[in-house]
Amino acid sequence: TAEREALKARIRTLLRERDAVMVSHYYVHPDLQDLAEETGGIVSDSLEMARFGRDHPARTLVVSGVRFMGETAKILSPDKTVLMPDLDATCSLDVGCPPDDFAAFRTQHPDRTVVVYANTSAAVKAQADWVVTSSCALDIVRALKDAGHKILWAPDKHLGGYIQRETGADMVLWKGSCVVHDEFKAFELEALRREYPEAKVLVHPESPAAVVAQADVVGSTSQILQAAATLDAKVFIVATDNGMMHKLRQRHPDKLFLEAPTAGSSATCKSCAHCPWMAMNGLRGVLQVLETGLNEVHVDPALIPRARLPIERMLAFTA
Ligand code: CIZ
Numbered sequence: 001t002a003e004r005e006a007l008k009a010r011i012r013t014l015l016r017e018r019d020a021v022m023v024s025h026y027y028v029h030p031d032l033q034d035l036a037e038e039t040g041g042i043v044s045d046s047l048e049m050a051r052f053g054r055d056h057p058a059r060t061l062v063v064s065g066v067r068f069m070g071e072t073a074k075i076l077s078p079d080k081t082v083l084m085p086d087l088d089a090t091c092s093l094d095v096g097c098p099p100d101d102f103a104a105f106r107t108q109h110p111d112r113t114v115v116v117y118a119n120t121s122a123a124v125k126a127q128a129d130w131v132v133t134s135s136c137a138l139d140i141v142r143a144l145k146d147a148g149h150k151i152l153w154a155p156d157k158h159l160g161g162y163i164q165r166e167t168g169a170d171m172v173l174w175k176g177s178c179v180v181h182d183e184f185k186a187f188e189l190e191a192l193r194r195e196y197p198e199a200k201v202l203v204h205p206e207s208p209a210a211v212v213a214q215a216d217v218v219g220s221t222s223q224i225l226q227a228a229a230t231l232d233a234k235v236f237i238v239a240t241d242n243g244m245m246h247k248l249r250q251r252h253p254d255k256l257f258l259e260a261p262t263a264g265s266s267a268t269c270k271s272c273a274h275c276p277w278m279a280m281n282g283l284r285g286v287l288q289v290l291e292t293g294l295n296e297v298h299v300d301p302a303l304i305p306r307a308r309l310p311i312e313r314m315l316a317f318t319a
């Protein structure tokens, strides 16, 4: 619409004037994904968002995603200004892993190497040996296991369980979950697969084990994109936040992408898998923070050096 185009035009101008660049996650609204790419920013997963923000020369990063992504950007670039459309955009994994409770959990397992998922607060990252995202978690835990480490894992129990099954590593798991991926339903997925027997099934490992077990490819958002490009198939069933459908359909207009069924599936909403916090990001919010400088992400400076260490280990491991 005309209003959307006017918002985008204004944002483009302000990005230039403010020496700012947009960093968007695959799960946010398509407008924010496309605008980030058109203006020299990036749309990606949390690992590449972190790397891009660290390496880009712009003085201001506008992060469309959820709180932990803005915090990671700030931790890696404390001298940059990090703005987010809505500072209340959090994540059920972050909320479900309070720093004090996590410290107590760690104390019960002093002999274990602490590996935390990027979807955590700065105060939890500051207690970790390693930070991982879903695109590198498997490789990092496998390397740690091979080096003789026992693992303390937090917070996603499904991703942790998947890694445990794949690597055979000795892991104790925090029992958190993602409100979106936890809702994918194995029984309904079986039914959909019977309807589309030629479909390949792509599953994010934050999903329950019975859903992961039906996957042709288990992987992060970037790995799901890659599978859609490389697998010899025309139909895919995708179990991850449906924000992902935009990039999949944009890159492969000749292929059919079906959303894996969730508890909320119905005639009008076959799958209702969309993160309520990712949905808080919009063009209006981006424009507002560029105009006003409001919604700046702050991380306690006392936490930054310690939180930065395990993130930089991950970036070096995956470089
Ligand atoms: O579910 C999320 O928040 C994901 C997939 C984050 C990420 O690592 O990109």
Ligand code: SF4
Pocket: 027, 066, 090, 091, 092, 093, 119, 178, 179, 180, 181, 241, 275, 276, 277, 278
């Ligand atoms: Fe967190 Fe799940 Fe939302 Fe990702 S999709 S930000 S893991 S609640």
